[in-house]
Structures are given as C-alpha cells and as structure tokens.
Amino acid sequence: MNAIFYATDRTENSAPVLRYAYELSEKLGTQLIVFNTHEMEPIRVMVSRPPEQIEYHVLKEQKEILANYCAKHLKGGLEGKNIKFEVVSNDSITEGIVENSKNLTAGLVIIGRKDKHTERGLFVGDIGKSLVEKLSCPLMIVPNSGGKPIKKILYATDFMEADIEAIKKLAPMAKAMDAKVYIVHISTEEEYAGKDQMEWFKEMLEQHVKGEKFDFKLIFSDTIENELKNQVEQLGADLLVLLQREEKGFLNKLFHTSMVKKLEGHITIPLMSFNKFNL
Template sequence: MKTILVPTDFSPSANNAAAYAFEMAKVTKADIKLCHALKVPAESIYAAQVAWPLEDISHLTEGAEAEMKFLTLHIEQNSPSQHSGFKPGVDHSIGVGDTVDYIRNVVSDDHISLVVMGMSGANLFSRFLLGSVSRELISKADFPLLLIPKNYVYKPIKKIAFATDLHHEDINTINALAGLASYFNAELLISHVEGTHDAEKKQVKEFLTEVTTRTQYNKIYFRAVKMDKVTDGLEWLSAHGQIDMLVMTHRKDAFLTQSHCEKLVSETHVPLMVLPNKNMCLII
C-alpha cells in the first residue's frame, strides 16, 4: 500500500495540507501518515526568548497525541463524499529532535511515496519554523515533496504542469508524472521557459519527439513560456496557466536552483511539487 506522509506543527496551514493529502489519497488509494517532531524546550535556540512551560517529554507527547487524534477526526469528518468508496487509513508518529532529520527517517523507514506539507504556519514563530523546514527539505530531500499554499482548498486535479530544462533525465520524470496524472485523468502540460534562438527550438523539438516515443499517455501537451527569467516564467504559469499543480526538479547547479525553488514557494498560487535530482520511478 502506498503511503503519503504529512508532517505537521498543528497550525491551520499544516491542517489544510493534511486535508489536501487526504483527498489526494482517496483518488490514488494511498494511506496517510501524520508525523510531528517534538523539540525539547531546553534544547531550543529560542528557549531564552520564549516562556516555555515546564513540561517533560511525557506531557509534551501526550499533548501531541491529543492533537493528532483531533487532526485525524477533522480531516475524516470534513472530507467530501468518498471517492470510489475508498477511505484512506490514517496513522501517525511522534518523535523528538530535528524536524527535517525526523521526516527523512520516517520516509526511509516506512517507504513513503510522497511528503505533503503546508507552506506556512499560523503565526510568526510557527511560520518561520515550518518555512525553514520547507527550505531545508527542498535542499536535502531525496523524495517527492508537495507544498500546499496556505488556505488552498483541494479540488479535482485536471492539469499538472511540469517545468523542464529539456534535460534527458526529465523523460523518466515525465513518465512518473504521467502515472500520477492518470489517477486523475488529468492533462500533463510540459512547459519550458525559452528564448527565441533556433538552436533552442531544435532542442525542444528533439525533446518532445523523445517524450512522445517513450511516454504512453495520451494527455501530454507542450507549452513554451517566453520570459527572460526562469522564475518569472514559472510564476506566470502558476498564476495564469490554469493549472492545479506545478512540478519541478531541483538541480543545484542547473535550471531550477535552490533560490528558484525558494522564490516559487513564496509566490506560487497552486500546489508546488519539488522532485529530487534523480530518476523518478514512482511518485505515488
């Protein structure tokens, strides 16, 4: 059984991401696992600035367990009617320590297919913490990461856009995305931010020929976005492309750098999936 992991700090943004993941799991017939990493007050860099209650780990864990139960009931009871009668199972885990390390360990131990999390938290402290986690995961993750904008309400996924720099490894990624799109019978839009050079046009043609040859999905389309800057083109696609999800691959020294990803995290209007720099055989 496939499993979607949802890290949470119990903020409204994180709860919204959990609700999105639950709806997605109904369509893809996956289970949900919620996770939360406790940060011991005495070890926190904010300990001198925040009036932490004098609670031990046991009490903190009890509080987190109660929050987990409430969140589970919330996403189950507030979900629309079941898709094809399938109801995802919802499990959870609570650990102690660094949030990013804990998420990565859960992904590895439980063979997680996809991590879904909110882009911002409920308040200044929560927003900074969860935002820093998102940025670090983008940099370190070797698994698909789906970031949900605050207050974005799930709707049936009809069009997924994949931003490509025409790298040959993107063919494998497109194949994996076609599998994801097929669950929703969605269009898969291959998008490239390009200039007007003839050599680039030739490269586009050769890339699309290879996609057509190797990918067995009949709802793949291509759209060129003519912008001078990559990030500007992707922001335009997010806002005006009538898409339900934007997907990109994070390659440190290439097309989509850490700075590109971070800017899109703050600017995108739709869920943003960031894939690691490796061949993807499975997304969900």
C-alpha cells in the same frame, strides 16, 4: 504510489493542508501518514522513571493529540479513513521528516507553506529547500489555504533526460487523478538550443511514457518566476511541478532561497519537486 507523508505543526491554520493531503491520498488510493515532531522538555535529574520510559509516554500522548487534531478537522472524523499517525522527538524538523519518510517508504512528502501564522518559522523557506535536496521521494509544498482537485498539471522542463524520468513518475499520479500534464520550457532567446531540442525531448518522452499525451509550450523570457506565474494563471493549473538539478539551467536558479520566497509569494497553487535521489 506508496503512502503520502504529511508533516504538520497541528495549528488551526494548517487544517486545510491536512484536508488536501487526505483528499489526495484518497484519490490516489494510498495511506496518509500524518507526522509531527515534538520537542521534548529537559528531564529533571530527580525524576524516578528512566528517560526512555518518560519519552515513550510523552510521545504516546502526543500521538493521541495528533489523532484528535485530525479527527476534528477531517469530515466524518477518522472512521473508515486509511490514516496512520507518527510522532517523534527530534531537534531537527528537517532530519525528522527525511529520516521518517524514508523509513516509512513514503511516495510523496507534503508540507504546508510558511506564513505569518506558522509556528517556529516552520514550513517552508530554508527547510523546504533542504528537504528538496535530501528527500528520497518528491516534495509537495501546499499553501495553507489548501488547493483544488488536481486536473491541470504544469511541468516546467529544461529538456533534460532527468525531466523524462520525473515525468515518467508523474504520469501514473496524473492518470489516477484524470489530470492533464502541460510541459513548458522557459528560456532566453540566447540560451535556447533550437527546435531540435524540443523534438528530441518529445520523441524520448513518447518512448518512455507510452499512451499518454502531453501539451508542449516554449516561452522566451528573462524573468522566470513572473513567467511561471503567468503560465499558471493562463492555464488555470492546479499543480506546478519542478525538478531540482545540479546542471546549469533556468530551474536550478529557482531553488536559491530568495527565488523560493519569490515563488511562494507569486504562485498560489501547490508546488511539487523531484530531485536526483527520487528519480
């Protein structure tokens, strides 16, 4: 995997997510890019220095503040750690993350989950939904309490070809962490296309992801978010993975803003999402 891109608001409550992002980057053997958007104050007309020069010095100072924040909250400080710091001025947090994660060829973007302590209504809500749709790499949303080492991954599937591509990209990450992937499909009995659909998916997955074994589970339910919560708890999953899609299907419903809020309230582990642009 290329670098992990962690976007932070630098609050004390976000520190567990920073530690989680760094530990994940270590486990995957990749660089961690810690990113922050800074809102520039209006420059007064009587200021003698050019605006570009002022912005350069402000962002340089903000990068030092960001580095000090990370040194404070990471065990052992920054010595020997593969971390890069980026601060930009951008009126849109979403666009700042999208543009800079793409320019820096990030393999994964991590943001913290919105809670009452988060500044400016930052992560996640509508920003998370927008990132899911625009990023050129997967997005991981992490609770502000952080998360456990990833050993069990729950992947929710609609038995689509795009799911195979997503699992194909997920497999190396799972292997690096010595984690097992559990594949679950939730459907109403009326919508389910039959056992042939699952068998076809299994065969296709074996052809594209060789040498890996997956557990499969089919569940009938009319309440998706509640059933996902149940499966996360029963399995003791450390990560829930979803695929954002345009086709009709149960996962498409998950990314309506109201459903994202329900998931955030119900599921207390990190959520990772792929979209059609990063498969």
